[in-house]
Amino acid sequence: MTYIAKPKLHHPALQPNAVGFTRRDYEGKISTLCAGCGHDSISAAVIQACWEMNIEPHRVAKLSGIGCSSKTPDYFLGNSHGFNTVHGRMPSVVTGANLANRELLYLGVSGDGDSASIGLGQFAHAMRRGVNMVYLLENNGVYGLTKGQFSATADKGSASKKGVANSDSPIDTVSLAMIMGATFIGRSFSGDKAQLVPLIKAAIGHRGAAFIDVVSPCVAFNNHAGSTKSYDYVREHNEAVNRIDFIQTRSEITAEYGPGATVDIEQHDGTWLRLRKVHPEYDPTDKVAAMNHIQQHQARGEVVTGLLYYDPDSSDMHENLHTVTQPFNRLDEAALCPGAAQLAKLNDSLR
Amino acid sequence: MTPLSATNDFVIKFANINGSGSASANELFAKAILRMGVPVSPRNIFPSNIQGLPTWYEVRVTENGWLGRRGGVDIMVAMNPQTWDADIKEIEPGGYLFYDNSKPLPASKFRDDINVIGMPLTELCNATYKEPRQRQLFKNIIYIGALSVLFEMASEALAQLIAEQYKGKEKLLQPNLNALKLGRDYATENLQPIGLRVKRADNVGDRIFIDGNSAVALGCVYGGATVCAWYPITPSSSVAEAFQRYCAKFRVDPATQLNRYAIVQAEDELASIGMVIGAGWNGARAFTATSGPGVSLMTEFIGLAYFAEIPMTIINVQRGGPSTGMPTRTQQADVLACAYASHGDTKHVLLFPEDPYECFEHGAAALDLADRLQTPVFVMTDLDIGMNQRLAAPFVWDDSRRFDRGKVMTAEMLDEGRQFGRYLDVDGDGIPYRTYPGAHPDKGSYFTRGTTKNAFATYSEQGPDYVYNVQRLLRKFETAKSLVPQPVLQEASKTTRFGVIYYGSTSPAMSEAFASFEASGNHVDRLRIRAFPFPDSVSDFILNHEHVFVVEQNRDGQLRTLIVNELGIDPARVIALLHFDGTPITARFITREIEALMRALNAQTLRQDKVA
Numbered sequence: 001m002t003y004i005a006k007p008k009l010h011h012p013a014l015q016p017n018a019v020g021f022t023r024r025d026y027e028g029k030i031s032t033l034c035a036g037c038g039h040d041s042i043s044a045a046v047i048q049a050c051w052e053m054n055i056e057p058h059r060v061a062k063l064s065g066i067g068c069s070s071k072t073p074d075y076f077l078g079n080s081h082g083f084n085t086v087h088g089r090m091p092s093v094v095t096g097a098n099l100a101n102r103e104l105l106y107l108g109v110s111g112d113g114d115s116a117s118i119g120l121g122q123f124a125h126a127m128r129r130g131v132n133m134v135y136l137l138e139n140n141g142v143y144g145l146t147k148g149q150f151s152a153t154a155d156k157g158s159a160s161k162k163g164v165a166n167s168d169s170p171i172d173t174v175s176l177a178m179i180m181g182a183t184f185i186g187r188s189f190s191g192d193k194a195q196l197v198p199l200i201k202a203a204i205g206h207r208g209a210a211f212i213d214v215v216s217p218c219v220a221f222n223n224h225a226g227s228t229k230s231y232d233y234v235r236e237h238n239e240a241v242n243r244i245d246f247i248q249t250r251s252e253i254t255a256e257y258g259p260g261a262t263v264d265i266e267q268h269d270g271t272w273l274r275l276r277k278v279h280p281e282y283d284p285t286d287k288v289a290a291m292n293h294i295q296q297h298q299a300r301g302e303v304v305t306g307l308l309y310y311d312p313d314s315s316d317m318h319e320n321l322h323t324v325t326q327p328f329n330r331l332d333e334a335a336l337c338p339g340a341a342q343l344a345k346l347n348d349s350l351r
Numbered sequence: 352m353t354p355l356s357a358t359n360d361f362v363i364k365f366a367n368i369n370g371s372g373s374a375s376a377n378e379l380f381a382k383a384i385l386r387m388g389v390p391v392s393p394r395n396i397f398p399s400n401i402q403g404l405p406t407w408y409e410v411r412v413t414e415n416g417w418l419g420r421r422g423g424v425d426i427m428v429a430m431n432p433q434t435w436d437a438d439i440k441e442i443e444p445g446g447y448l449f450y451d452n453s454k455p456l457p458a459s460k461f462r463d464d465i466n467v468i469g470m471p472l473t474e475l476c477n478a479t480y481k482e483p484r485q486r487q488l489f490k491n492i493i494y495i496g497a498l499s500v501l502f503e504m505a506s507e508a509l510a511q512l513i514a515e516q517y518k519g520k521e522k523l524l525q526p527n528l529n530a531l532k533l534g535r536d537y538a539t540e541n542l543q544p545i546g547l548r549v550k551r552a553d554n555v556g557d558r559i560f561i562d563g564n565s566a567v568a569l570g571c572v573y574g575g576a577t578v579c580a581w582y583p584i585t586p587s588s589s590v591a592e593a594f595q596r597y598c599a600k601f602r603v604d605p606a607t608q609l610n611r612y613a614i615v616q617a618e619d620e621l622a623s624i625g626m627v628i629g630a631g632w633n634g635a636r637a638f639t640a641t642s643g644p645g646v647s648l649m650t651e652f653i654g655l656a657y658f659a660e661i662p663m664t665i666i667n668v669q670r671g672g673p674s675t676g677m678p679t680r681t682q683q684a685d686v687l688a689c690a691y692a693s694h695g696d697t698k699h700v701l702l703f704p705e706d707p708y709e710c711f712e713h714g715a716a717a718l719d720l721a722d723r724l725q726t727p728v729f730v731m732t733d734l735d736i737g738m739n740q741r742l743a744a745p746f747v748w749d750d751s752r753r754f755d756r757g758k759v760m761t762a763e764m765l766d767e768g769r770q771f772g773r774y775l776d777v778d779g780d781g782i783p784y785r786t787y788p789g790a791h792p793d794k795g796s797y798f799t800r801g802t803t804k805n806a807f808a809t810y811s812e813q814g815p816d817y818v819y820n821v822q823r824l825l826r827k828f829e830t831a832k833s834l835v836p837q838p839v840l841q842e843a844s845k846t847t848r849f850g851v852i853y854y855g856s857t858s859p860a861m862s863e864a865f866a867s868f869e870a871s872g873n874h875v876d877r878l879r880i881r882a883f884p885f886p887d888s889v890s891d892f893i894l895n896h897e898h899v900f901v902v903e904q905n906r907d908g909q910l911r912t913l914i915v916n917e918l919g920i921d922p923a924r925v926i927a928l929l930h931f932d933g934t935p936i937t938a939r940f941i942t943r944e945i946e947a948l949m950r951a952l953n954a955q956t957l958r959q960d961k962v963a
Contacts, residue, residue, distance in 0.1 A: 029810075056792060057792075058789055058790070058791060058792050058793070058796060059789050061633070061788045061789070063629075073798070074798055074810070078796070079792065079793055079796050080788075080796055081786075081788030081789070081796050081797065081798075081799070082796075082797075082798040082799060083629075083632060083659075083798075083799040083800075084798065084799065084800040084801075085625070085628070085655065086625075086651050086652060086655055089621060089622070089625045089652065091622075091625075092580075092617065092621070092622040092623075092624075092625025092626050092628075092629065093625045093626070093628055093629035093632070094629060095580075095615065095622075095625070095626045095629060096578060096580060096625065096626035096627055096628060096629025096630035096631070096632075096633070096635075096637060097629035097630065097632060097633040097788070098629070099577075099578045099613045099615070099626070099629070099630050099635065099637075100577070100578060100629070100630040100631075100632075100633035100634055100635030100637070101633050101634065101635070101787075101788070101789065103789070104633075104788060104789050121618055121619065121622070122618070122621070122622055122625070124618075125617070125618040125622060129615070318613075321610065321613045321614075321615075322608075322609055322610050323609060323610050323611075323612075323613055324604050324607065324609040324610060324611050325607075325609070327635075328577035328578065328611070328612075328613070328630070328635040329633055329634030329635045329787055331575075331577060331611055332754075333575065333752075333753060333754060335611055336572075336575040336577065336602070336611060336754075337572075337573055337574075337575060337748075337754075338572065338573065338601040338602075339748065339750050340747070340748045340749065340750045342601065343573070343746050343747070343748045344745075346569070346746070347557075347559050347745040347746055350559035350560055350561050350745075351385075351555075351557075351558075351559055351560065
């Protein structure tokens with residue numbers, strides 16, 4: 001826990017990005033989470049990704065549910081509007097917010113209690129609706145704010161801090177997201193910033209429901225031997241299927257790799273993704289193969305990370321609903337109200 | 352037995368089986384009478400089922416224009432053997448029974464004090480049509496034809512309506528006209544005229560005929576709602592469906608063919624209200640339509656919206672509770688649940704439309720009020736208003752009217768250096784300014800949360816910050832009193848110590864009862880409440896009368912409780928008068944109950960005077 005506010009003065013070495021903001025402009029309030037909490041690393045990754053993507057901070061809306069993870073939107077992007085909603089219901093609020101103004105970037109932050117237990121339904125339905133958003137699930141397998149109860153993502157047989165073994169099957173959020181129709185699915189580790197930042201950047205560039213499950217150890221209640229969500233366990237069992245070199249424009253592609261070692265994907269916003277394959281046979285656009293791979297490796301106790309699934313032909317909710325391109329919240333009477341003459345006609349048809 | 356005799360003033364009830372196509376035929380009959388200038392008030396009485404269960408359609412033909420349910424049945428069209436016995440029992444002595452006599456029934460199935468009119472409908476259909484479905488559907492049109500002859504109605508209005516209904520579907524037009532003629536011809540040749548008549552009149556005027564759910568949906572279109580998130584629940588589902596219909600007509604960009612609206616059928620009511628909150632937070636006008644059980648599920652979010660001050664509109668088409676209760680029956684039993692919905696200290700704005708005209712008005716007004724007050728606003732209609740077509744004043748709209756978006760601080764205002772505190776009361780009305788997300792690069796952003804905040808939306812668990820906020824919310828509620836639709840007072844022709852308070856769908860029955868009070872000299876002043884919080888005129892009305900009856904369609908006198916609680920009224924001054932069996936309240940009930948209470952209270956006064 002950091003309790004000393006950082007000085008307001010900007011170090012002269014802090015470079016502004018293309019839209020004129022320094023990294024500090026993407027920061028938020030001082031975190032009140034425990035020292036070493038994985039969630040703070042994720043906040044830092046969000047800050048880094050938004051800065052690198054040249055996103056104007058005020059064009060982001062950050063929403064969350066309830067829990068430790070859901071407190072974090074206060075700790076990044078201080079010039080963005082934020083909304084700490086109710087437990088497990090962030091997805092529906094993002095859905096409505098997105099309907100009202102399709103021009104903002106929607107960042108939904110949730111935890112495993114929030115998304116896998118109380119809000120499992122809303123999580124699933126936001127995926128199947130294709131809400132254009134980045135859905136970050138900060139997954140630590142435990143209820144932190146209420147002090148150490150198992151969450152629904154805790155692996156069967158893993159032990160609580162008090163030594164009790166979990167007897168229930170875990171909910172695998174990435175597999176669920178895949179079945180539910182998410183068009184961008186990733187898993188990462190809060191301790192692997194080199195993997196996480198590009199993944200978030202790629203998710204931001206994606207149109208449709210982009211879901212990233214980030215294993216994020218809870219230092220207070222789930223970082224002990226016997227836990228499968230501890231720093232040590234994840235480091236030992238992290239099996240990345242690929243690494244993303246996220247690239248803004250095609251001309252920036254410079255690194256050279258052997259043939260078949262990389263895949264380039266153009267995103268809807270015109271940016272490019274370069275995937276460096278770690279498992280040469282892994283094809284993130286093949287949903288069935290991806291699910292097989294994930295199931296096989298997870299059965300061995302591995303934590304499969306990387307860009308796990310990507311639908312190059314994704315669509316989003318607005319496209320499905322055929323809505324106008326202008327944000328609803330800027331439509332005026334002329335656009336919305338049919339007027340008295342139409343009403344008189346309608347009255348006539350009701351006689 | 353004297354056969355009932357009446358012109359333009361009787362009740363006809365159709366007993367059918369749902370899914371048999373009777374609904375549109377029966378509606379055709381009601382509309383034909385309207386076209387003859389005679390007001391009607393039809394009501395669907397239907398089961399929570401799609402096919403095979405009993406359903407009834409009751410039409411009150413009322414030259415005087417009394418649109419409440421009358422009670423009693425003058426002529427029963429008994430087309431459902433399952434409900435035969437109960438249907439026969441319901442007929443007024445001297446009334447009529449119209450039935451299908453294709454199969455003989457024993458005399459014990461009838462009554463001595465009613466007039467029986469048999470017509471071999473099944474036989475006629477079987478002789479004319481081959482397809483079973485045709486036999487079923489045209490049977491309805493045939494009996495409408497026969498009835499029109501019994502009531503001495505000319506065929507023009509019916510034929511015209513059929514022509515309108517099947518415009519563009521000429522294949523269906525002629526067979527329907529043929530069926531109508533078949534029924535009329537049979538009746539002309541074989542049946543005797545009866546004592547009930549429909550005679551052309553001129554009492555409909557420019558009124559329109561529409562159900563409340565369609566009307567409130569249209570109000571939402573006119574009021575500028577762009578987001579509708581909902582979960583299907585009887586009797587509210589047709590609100591979202593009507594919104595879809597009107598939006599398809601009025602809200603498609605002619606140039607791009609893209610929609611200026613979004614309708615999401617959510618996974619449950621928790622999600623539908625969450626979407627409405629998200630849209631409201633982000634500056635779009637959003638609403639949901641639901642019924643009591645849905646409101647229960649939404650309650651956590653409603654509390655958040657109250658404290659976080661998010662505009663949203665909830666249309667509650669009330670029914671009998673609970674979830675597995677009486678979904679197809681009408682009640683006004685969610686008043687308290689909505690007024691105080693959620694945990695913590697919460698109270699909400701409620702509007703009580705009386706008919707489709709006000710459903711339209713209140714639908715549009717609720718969207719304005721929600722934005723102005725930055726809070727949830729409930730439109731409290733019910734099944735009786737929502738799912739029955741009703742004669743109502745034509746809708747009006749003033750083209751100079753602008754949406755009231757309330758206190759929104761824009762980028763320009765922020766650049767001018769205006770102070771922005773999301774929860775700061777700047778002018779004493781309790782309503783703070785808000786900004787839309789994304790409005791300004793470095794001013795006006797804030798973090799939205801429930802109550803742990805100060806006036807500048809910074810995290811705070813300090814007692815004084817909490818108290819400032821929730822007391823400001825009370826000031827805001829006070830402000831609401833003058834913004835909501837005001838009560839409507841109608842005084843009796845003579846000064847009286849009796850008053851009656853009522854609201855919503857009780858209105859048409861009360862208008863009829865009021866006329867009968869005037870006629871009998873039992874004078875009562877009446878006040879129709881149109882919104883909560885109650886303006887001061889409500890307490891004034893109560894204090895100006897010795898006895899005030901509060902007429903409601905629920906068991907517990909919920910509005911009365913709200914009056915006692917919110918206005919500090921002595922409970923003894925307000926007498927509950929309650930009707931809650933799921934059928935719409937009638938003027939007969941109101942008149943009987945109030946006159947009995949007045950007699951008792953007058954006798955009591957007399958005794959007290961003697962003692963004094």
